Amino acid sequence: MFSKACEYGIRAVIFIVARTEQGKRAGIKDICKEIEAPEPFTAKILQNLSRMGLVSSMKGPNGGFYVEPHQAQLKLIDVVKAIDGDKLFTGCGLGVKECSEDKPCPIHHQFKAIRNSLQEMLENISVRELTEDLSNGLVFLKK
Amino acid sequence: MFSKACEYGIRAVIFIVARTEQGKRAGIKDICKEIEAPEPFTAKILQNLSRMGLVSSMKGPNGGFYVEPHQAQLKLIDVVKAIDGDKLFTGCGLGVKECSEDKPCPIHHQFKAIRNSLQEMLENISVRELTEDLSNGLVFLKK
DNA sequence: TAAATAAAAGATAAAAAGATCTTTAAATAA
DNA sequence: TTATTTAAAGATCTTTTTATCTTTTATTTA
Numbered sequence: 001m002f003s004k005a006c007e008y009g010i011r012a013v014i015f016i017v018a019r020t021e022q023g024k025r026a027g028i029k030d031i032c033k034e035i036e037a038p039e040p041f042t043a044k045i046l047q048n049l050s051r052m053g054l055v056s057s058m059k060g061p062n063g064g065f066y067v068e069p070h071q072a073q074l075k076l077i078d079v080v081k082a083i084d085g086d087k088l089f090t091g092c093g094l095g096v097k098e099c100s101e102d103k104p105c106p107i108h109h110q111f112k113a114i115r116n117s118l119q120e121m122l123e124n125i126s127v128r129e130l131t132e133d134l135s136n137g138l139v140f141l142k143k
Numbered sequence: 144m145f146s147k148a149c150e151y152g153i154r155a156v157i158f159i160v161a162r163t164e165q166g167k168r169a170g171i172k173d174i175c176k177e178i179e180a181p182e183p184f185t186a187k188i189l190q191n192l193s194r195m196g197l198v199s200s201m202k203g204p205n206g207g208f209y210v211e212p213h214q215a216q217l218k219l220i221d222v223v224k225a226i227d228g229d230k231l232f233t234g235c236g237l238g239v240k241e242c243s244e245d246k247p248c249p250i251h252h253q254f255k256a257i258r259n260s261l262q263e264m265l266e267n268i269s270v271r272e273l274t275e276d277l278s279n280g281l282v283f284l285k286k
Numbered sequence: 287t288a289a290a291t292a293a294a295a296g297a298t299a300a301a302a303a304g305a306t307c308t309t310t311a312a313a314t315a316a
Numbered sequence: 317t318t319a320t321t322t323a324a325a326g327a328t329c330t331t332t333t334t335a336t337c338t339t340t341t342a343t344t345t346a
Contacts, residue, residue: 007238014249041335047294060343061291095150098286106157106273106282114261121253130249139249143241184305190324203313204321
């Protein structure tokens with residue numbers, strides 16, 4: 001469904017927001033240990049997210065990734081679209097080039113329903129609420 | 144969502160069933176022209192489906208791909224699982240290794256709902272009913 | 287200011303997915 | 317039987333995705 005990059009990205013962002021709420025920044029090493037992700041690859045992903053303004057970073061001692069208050073309002077859909085783009089929500093399920101409402105592919109309508117609910121779900125979940133579940137020990141980022 | 148192989152596979156199978164209902168076999172060339180897919184790649188996919196018994200084939204003049212009556216009952220889920228496996232329905236949305244009901248990832252429950260409805264959709268759609276829409280000009284396999 | 291820390295950036299490498307080409311085998315029809 | 321047709325099989329190639337390594341730049345602290 002999501003690319004590996006997107007999976008790592010979402011997990012990393014959840015952890016970063018959690019750390020920010022504890023008043024700390026999250027170093028790439030900590031992040032990757034915590035979410036069990038490859039370090040240089042995840043660093044790349046976060047550099048991109050940082051450049052796009054979804055998260056912030058600071059170099060040097062005690063540096064690392066964090067979120068500004070306004071960034072803490074991130075919805076999951078923002079992260080997904082930043083990393084995987086929106087083809088999951090706009091592309092044809094069967095890869096038919098000119099699939100549209102007028103000339104639908106064989107599963108166009110059924111598919112639309114599914115991915116609309118996927119999109120809706122991602123739009124309604126904030127990263128922040130997931131960090132709460134995380135601190136409460138309700139959900140996990142690794143084994 | 145689906146791999147390219149799966150997209151081509153589904154489109155090809157729909158066309159093959161349609162041709163079978165017209166009492167003909169579908170050659171790989173015809174198939175690929177009709178669904179706008181790369182020929183050797185699609186041939187590989189159909190060879191696999193044939194080996195797995197989802198479709199039938201015959202060599203020689205007037206040969207090609209077709210379905211036996213019992214194969215015409217194919218559901219979309221059969222094709223998807225044959226090509227992409229079932230990781231879409233069983234794997235964790237965030238790629239967390241030991242994600243489970245007991246130790247769920249942050250979006251485990253929301254994700255489950257989505258993919259259950261996806262699975263349900265694929266289980267309830269038969270390839271055959273899609274060929275009807277195709278012959279009625281209601282849906283399209285290419286532009 | 288100098289040393290240490292940590293992200294940024296760029297180059298490179300490995301693996302997987304997607305696509306192609308060539309040869310072989312089976313079936314049919316002349 | 318022989319030539320023709322068409323899928324099967326195997327080898328190969330390309331592109332994209334995933335992952336790593338090295339060097340540079342920014343920041344902090346001593």
